[in-house]
Amino acid sequence: MTQALCLGIEGSANKIGVGIVREDGEILANPRHTYITPPGQGFLPRETAVHHQEHVVSLVQQALKEAKVAPKNISCIAYTKGPGMGGPLVAGAIAARMLAQLWKVPIIAVNHCVGHIEMGRIVTGARDPVVLYVSGGNTQVIAYSEQRYRIFGETIDLAVGNCLDKFARVLNLSNDPSPGYNIEQLAKEGSQFIELPYVVKGMDVSFSGLLSFIEEKTKELLASKTATPADMCFSLQETIFAMLVEVTERAMAHCNTRDVLIVGGVGCNMRLQEMMQQMVEDRGGELYAIDERYCIDNGAMIAWPGLLAFKQGQFTPLEEATCTQRFRTDDVLVTWRD
Amino acid sequence: MSKDDLAKEGFLDPIISTASCQLLSQGAEARVWSGEFLGRPVILKQRFKKKYRHPVLDKHLNHSRLKQEVRSLLKARKLGIPTPVLYDVELEASTIYMERIAGCSVKELLKKGMSPADRHSLGRKIGQLLATMHDGSLVHGDLTTSNMLVRSDSQDLVMIDFGLSSISGLAEDKAVDLYVLERAFNSAHATSVDMYDAVLEAYKQHSRQWCPTLNKLADVRMRGRKRVMVG
Numbered sequence: 001m002t003q004a005l006c007l008g009i010e011g012s013a014n015k016i017g018v019g020i021v022r023e024d025g026e027i028l029a030n031p032r033h034t035y036i037t038p039p040g041q042g043f044l045p046r047e048t049a050v051h052h053q054e055h056v057v058s059l060v061q062q063a064l065k066e067a068k069v070a071p072k073n074i075s076c077i078a079y080t081k082g083p084g085m086g087g088p089l090v091a092g093a094i095a096a097r098m099l100a101q102l103w104k105v106p107i108i109a110v111n112h113c114v115g116h117i118e119m120g121r122i123v124t125g126a127r128d129p130v131v132l133y134v135s136g137g138n139t140q141v142i143a144y145s146e147q148r149y150r151i152f153g154e155t156i157d158l159a160v161g162n163c164l165d166k167f168a169r170v171l172n173l174s175n176d177p178s179p180g181y182n183i184e185q186l187a188k189e190g191s192q193f194i195e196l197p198y199v200v201k202g203m204d205v206s207f208s209g210l211l212s213f214i215e216e217k218t219k220e221l222l223a224s225k226t227a228t229p230a231d232m233c234f235s236l237q238e239t240i241f242a243m244l245v246e247v248t249e250r251a252m253a254h255c256n257t258r259d260v261l262i263v264g265g266v267g268c269n270m271r272l273q274e275m276m277q278q279m280v281e282d283r284g285g286e287l288y289a290i291d292e293r294y295c296i297d298n299g300a301m302i303a304w305p306g307l308l309a310f311k312q313g314q315f316t317p318l319e320e321a322t323c324t325q326r327f328r329t330d331d332v333l334v335t336w337r338d
Numbered sequence: 339m340s341k342d343d344l345a346k347e348g349f350l351d352p353i354i355s356t357a358s359c360q361l362l363s364q365g366a367e368a369r370v371w372s373g374e375f376l377g378r379p380v381i382l383k384q385r386f387k388k389k390y391r392h393p394v395l396d397k398h399l400n401h402s403r404l405k406q407e408v409r410s411l412l413k414a415r416k417l418g419i420p421t422p423v424l425y426d427v428e429l430e431a432s433t434i435y436m437e438r439i440a441g442c443s444v445k446e447l448l449k450k451g452m453s454p455a456d457r458h459s460l461g462r463k464i465g466q467l468l469a470t471m472h473d474g475s476l477v478h479g480d481l482t483t484s485n486m487l488v489r490s491d492s493q494d495l496v497m498i499d500f501g502l503s504s505i506s507g508l509a510e511d512k513a514v515d516l517y518v519l520e521r522a523f524n525s526a527h528a529t530s531v532d533m534y535d536a537v538l539e540a541y542k543q544h545s546r547q548w549c550p551t552l553n554k555l556a557d558v559r560m561r562g563r564k565r566v567m568v569g
Contacts, residue, residue, distance in 0.1 A: 193392050193394045193395070195394065195395070195398065198395065198398075198399060238391075238392040238395060239392075239395060242388075242390065242391045242392070242395060245388075245390050245391075246388075249366050250366055252366075253365065253366040274390075275390035275391075276390070278389045278390040279388070279389075279390050282389065
């Protein structure tokens with residue numbers, strides 16, 4: 001019997017990706033294209049949606065070619081229902097609905113956060129870890145219990161990646177390949193630690209006050225030449241990652257779990273992985289981290305949970321295949337786990 | 339733990355050797371030992387270094403949290419809330435020395451089994467104490483049944499572990515404090531939820547600001563898991 005194939009389309013933020021995944025978890029193709037804005041600027045929903053519309057068809061063609069499969073071999077189409085930016089989400093959803101009708105296959109709506117978690121689990125083989133999901137739009141500490149990915153702690157304002165992106169604009173760093181990557185590289189040259197607000201409230205974190213503080217402080221310190229941009233990047237990373245590791249440790253103590261999985265775009269930051277590694281080692285557990293191919297938004301991370309749901313006989317009626325900007329991780333009933 | 343191990347982790351030794359003490363528990367933030375200090379039974383609470391944190395940040399956090407804990411312990415006593423007597427603080431060793439309470443936690447008492455009447459009266463005691471504490475702008479931050487002890491001799495209720503406490507007059511913070519306790523009751527003592535009702539009943543009678551706090555508590559419950567996530 002031939003194995004089922006799922007084609008997934010992801011376009012919730014500034015990346016449009018198409019992935020093809022086989023039933024055994026093998027990723028056959030996973031091309032993506034990123035909308036990169038000039039330094040000092042962020043991506044706006046409208047322009048990003050146009051970017052996605054322009055690239056989605058060629059990415060589908062590229063994915064089919066790389067995977068060496070024909071449309072008739074595809075068993076189902078998965079797409080990102082949310083959370084994300086409205087315009088870009090719609091661009092992906094329209095492409096998915098069109099393909100589903102063209103190829104006469106079922107369509108499956110996928111939660112973006114669940115996509116990250118399931119991708120991380122299949123790539124690393126982690127069984128039941130505490131998940132730290134850190135990206136430009138989300139910051140959550142998650143643990144699985146009774147058919148749901150439950151949120152133990154989260155940010156009460158900005159997402160950690162958003163905080164890094166905005167700080168990169170203060171320093172006018174390049175957005176290519178990503179602002180966070182450039183902060184990480186610059187931070188390696190930093191040595192002076194500037195104390196910044198450290199805000200952990202129970203299991204939750206907050207970054208907005210810290211961002212306002214560092215924006216002002218940076219102007220002041222750079223003007224008086226008492227600190228370099230590298231020092232600021234270093235101090236920012238040390239502070240916000242310490243907050244993330246601390247709440248993750250609390251969640252581990254609460255759930256009695258030893259292992260941690262880091263997913264999401266900020267998850268490819270090596271300094272964050274290093275700090276988490278130290279904490280996890282002290283607790284006798286294991287850290288599961290993935291590289292930029294899977295950490296950063298991609299099509300396969302949507303195709304894989306789509307395929308898991310498809311095998312459970314779940315799919316979305318075409319008229320309900322919409323998208324939503326607000327879609328909580330714990331709203332999804334996880335039928336494919338015990 | 340030997341002296342060498344402690345040194346390796348970059349601790350200064352407390353003035354009494356932990357080798358003579360017995361490790362009671364190891365949490366995410368601190369180790370708790372039981373020992374003897376100037377002939378009295380003591381509890382040592384030592385916060386440990388987090389290797390992943392930048393040393394400057396780690397020291398700053400450890401110190402400020404230690405100081406906050408000590409301040410809250412003292413403030414609680416000023417308000418008339420029974421807490422362990424503070425014997426000594428060693429900032430450099432991140433250690434607090436406190437009176438060792440001979441008694442049992444409320445959690446253990448519930449586990450052993452209590453009559454409904456006993457549960458009711460203990461619940462009322464807890465409620466009254468929390469009312470006094472909150473009216474004095476002290477928020478515990480980690481209200482669970484394992485952080486409340488009952489002295490075996492006088493049957494007095496003693497509050498412990500002010501490690502996450504803060505000073506706040508906001509109804510929001512007090513409501514969250516109560517909500518944490520409510521969740522503890524719901525999850526760990528499903529059969530003793532009537533005791534939590536007694537807590538709220540007494541809280542309402544004794545707190546001057548019960549109205550805004552309990553209104554806020556209703557809001558906090560409604561929030562369930564806080565705001566809708568924005569992608």
